[in-house]
Amino acid sequence: MNRILIVEDNKTLAKLLAKKIKTALDFEVDIAYQLSEAKLFLHKYKYFVTLLDINLPDAPNGEVVDYVLSKGQPAIVLSGNIDKDFRKKILQKNIIDYVNKGGVGDINYTINIIRRLQQNQNHKVLVVDDSMVFRKTMERLLKNLFYKVYTVAHGEEAIGMLATHPDISLMITDYNMPVMNGLELVNEVRKEHNKSDLCIIALSSNEDEDINALFLKQGANDYINKPFSKEEFSCRVNNSIEALENIQTVTNHANRDFLTGLYNRRYFFKSMDEYINEEDGLHEQFAVGMLDIDNFKKINDTYGHDFGDKVIVHLADVLMSSTNYRDIVSRFGGEEFCIVLKNINRFSAVEIFDRLRKDVESSVIYTDKKEAIQFTVSIGVALYSEDGLEEVINQADMMLYNAKNAGKNQVLI
DSSP: OOEEEEEOSOHHHHHHHHHHHHHHSSOEEEEESSHHHHHHHHHHOOOSEEEEESOBTTBTTSHHHHHHHHTTOOEEEEESOOOHHHHHHHHTSSOSEEEEOOSHHHHHHHHHHHHHHHHHTTOEEEEEOSOHHHHHHHHHHHHHTTOEEEEESSHHHHHHHHHHOTTOOEEEEESSOSSSOHHHHHHHHTTTOOTTTOEEEEEEOOOOHHHHHHHHHHTOSEEEESSOOHHHHHHHHHHHHHHHHHHHHHHHHHHBOTTTOSEEHHHHHHHHHHHHHHHGGGTOOOEEEEEEETTHHHHHHHHOHHHHHHHHHHHHHHHHHTSOTTSEEEEEETTEEEEEEOSOOHHHHHHHHHHHHHHHHHOOEEOTTOOEEOOOEEEEEEEOOTTOHHHHHHHHHHHHHHHHHTTSSOEEO
16 A cells, blocks of 8 residues: 655644545555654655654755655655745755645645655656757656656657557647647647647747647647746646546546446447448448346345346446456446447357356345345347448347246347
8 A cells, every 4th residue: 555654743643644644545654843853754664755854853955855855756845934035946846746734625635746746657658859858857847747658759659659559648738849839739730639638838939929829729738838836837737637537537427327437328329330431441340239137126125126226337347357358348228238249250259248247147246244145147149231230239138038038148149
């Protein structure tokens, strides 16, 4: 489990901060009240982040910050000192942030920073700038925020990097670059990546305000003037990533079943329409399987609807682990699921669906009383034909109906 170290001589504040972090986040928290205690902890553990007071009984002038940074440990400074020059001096060090100790609001802000750092680990950032100095500066700032960072010198390299790493979340690009300037790069990138997939922040020392507007019109999410402060850069980057996450969350809710996390009926038809249109020229064959839990009403009546939901979630996990990443597994409603096996022939489809049926039959789920329960499924399968998707689903539905009437726990094609 990740750990956080709090170095704070105010014991009441330290304990309050530790309690709130433990409640809000999944971390072990250690508390040191002076530098000498902190050294012992730092010798023993590697920390996700450290929270450091500037003025300690045995280190009154911020010595703890330099010591912690010398050990390669990430640091957030907590201080009651609001002097601007002092704050600026501390921010020049390789710390994550400087937080004023003013009350509960600042504690909540600190917790949000830590939560943001956790989520940042899931994001990749591409920096595009022909200046090695600026590339290195931004790389250091971004890594300090726990992002995975790639750097390139110009636009053509950036396009190649995005093709190699399509899961990049944010691109930061300069305006004045050789080969392809920032505006041209943004325009080119937006042909392949929309704002729900990739954020773009533009940078420029150009004083022409039209450049800002042109970047935004071409598809940039934000614009930062050079030179920029460390805090402005961090806030704009984190805000852009947070906006991207919010868009993806909304999209995910629209496309996913709330109980199982599988694709819902709406997304299934949208995705399949796109797939069929793309694959028409390739004549790729696929199989549609309609699947239903056998005797599900009896499960609900015997063990309750909450356990029935657990059975549905358990089945969803089995289906996902038993199918290929290209296939589509969706919940149509209730205990009914629809599965598409792509690029497959009749014999392989029967083999895979029957293996899937056996995987379900052999799996076990436990009640709250630790009673082991097993269940079965029936599956109706149809291969895609020129009659269209709706007709294939109807045929698979008919095969499912026949499988139920023929004794259940079987696959009919």
